[in-house]
Amino acid sequence: MKKNTNLSLQARNRLIRRNRNGKNRKKSPKKEQKDKKSISDNPYNRNSKKTLKKIDLPKNFDLHENTDTTLALMCQFRKIVDKDNPRLQKLNFDDIEQINPSSALMLVAELDVWNIKSNNRLSSNHKTWHADIKSLLSEMGLFELLKLPPLENNSSTNDTTFLKFISGKNSEGEKAKQLRENIERVIGKSLEQKLHLFDGLTEAFTNTTQHAYDKDNSKEFDKWWITASYKQGDKKLIVSMYDRGNSIPTTMYTNKKWFWLDERKNTKHSELIRIAMETSFKNKNTRTKTKEPNRGKGLKQLLDFVKNQGRLTIVSNKGYCSFQVENEKLTTTQQKELKYPLQGTLIEWQINV
Structure with missing residues (x-):
């Protein structure tokens, strides 16, 4: 700040204090709240306070019969996995009633990459899965990627x-x-x-x-x-x-x-x-x-x-x-x-x- 020779020493000190207070002035409550909300509402932001809890897989996880829904979910999962520090807690398989091998393979690939990049284990409880889906995914090797115990009783009729x-x-x-x-x-x-x-x-x-x-x-x-x-x-x-x-x-x-x-x-x-x-x-x-x-x-x-x-x-x-x-x-x-x-x-x- 340039010195003003027309001001007294006391006036100049008041001006300096006023400028310092302006630089450290707090944002308005509304502005501060808006900034915090924009960070916390984005689960893909590293500074986000909101953790993406889980991904729910659709009832018909089929690349051919339910293409848009299947690819939308894979895009969501891929965005998370591609992060340097991927954040996800659970994959929910409870709703799946139909799955084709190509869709299952894409899921397996992303889980394989997840295990390479992340030390965090993805939670999933196979006891609530449909019997046929559980059997097929176990055969493909997905249980090993999710670090789940092998099936003891296979009740699938598929x-x-x-x-x-x-x-x-x-x-x-x-x-x-x-x-x-x-x-x-x-x-x-x-x-x-x-x-x-x-x-x-x-x-x-x-x-x-x-x-x-x-x-x-x-x-x-x-x-x-x-x-x-x-x-x-x-x-x-x-x-x-x-x-x-x-x-x-x-x-x-x-x-x-x-x-x-x-x-x-x-x-x-x-x-x-x-x-x-x-x-x-x-x-x-x-x-x-x-x-x-x-x-x-x-x-x-x-x-x-x-x-x-x-x-x-x-x-x-x-x-x-x-x-x-x-x-x-x-x-x-x-x-x-x-x-x-x-x-x-x-x-x-x-x-x-």
């Missing part, structure tokens, strides 16, 4: 079997072989397409490592998760693979391979997925950036796995597409834009055994 999830970081042929062997233990060794499954999954693992995550792939949770389920009554096998990395539309936006797509950033995500699939299916001699002739055929091989008796569904970002192959012709059976994004990529194969 004819569906979930296989325990497998996860990895790189192109691991042994993991694909392990899944194939697990499937064979449930349905026998009569699966004619097992060679396509083995080769295609190995390629899909490699693609995830190269494209979905950053080049260093250094984080413990930069990996993929895979599982399978078999419904005895319908003789239907479902194989699901999920990663939390960059989505297919995102990688297409930045990959020079797709330069010929005019204004591709304005193209719908489901359309981008369809274009990628059709291009891979038609171009049998596709080469990736590795320049190896045996690479880049993963999508084609995985389509071969469902040829003439199944479908392939890809969900990535806001794109949802299902495909069938009949008589060497690829058909898009369902295509839609999603309300909520899937932050990663889910690939699901359904075949009639």
Whole structure:
């Protein structure tokens, strides 16, 4: 503060005290209350006094039949898990009456990452769960992630079997072989397409490592998760693979391979997925950036796995597409834009055994 020679010493001291009091002046009660409320009402704020107590899973936790609700919940859970210090106390499974393996796998992946990043145990009481849901999630390995004791009595009447999830970081042929062997233990060794499954999954693992995550792939949770389920009554096998990395539309936006797509950033995500699939299916001699002739055929091989008796569904970002192959012709059976994004990529194969 500049000295004013026209003021007496006493007047100048009064002015200095007045300025000091102004700087330390308290906010009005209404303003202070409003600021506190804005912090405490945001459960994702590190300074929040309000702890997000639990997440309630919906009655129908199915990516296909209840898409918006399922993805909205996964977005909520992902936001929490992605924090440096994730805060959550409980996952409530009490209301679930229906769940499909792909939705369960996404949940398993987020719980796996939660355990890597957080020392806090998520509370969940399986005694109040529906018997069928309890059995399926126990089979998939979710009980271990929640640190729950194994089931002593299985009272499920469900004819569906979930296989325990497998996860990895790189192109691991042994993991694909392990899944194939697990499937064979449930349905026998009569699966004619097992060679396509083995080769295609190995390629899909490699693609995830190269494209979905950053080049260093250094984080413990930069990996993929895979599982399978078999419904005895319908003789239907479902194989699901999920990663939390960059989505297919995102990688297409930045990959020079797709330069010929005019204004591709304005193209719908489901359309981008369809274009990628059709291009891979038609171009049998596709080469990736590795320049190896045996690479880049993963999508084609995985389509071969469902040829003439199944479908392939890809969900990535806001794109949802299902495909069938009949008589060497690829058909898009369902295509839609999603309300909520899937932050990663889910690939699901359904075949009639």
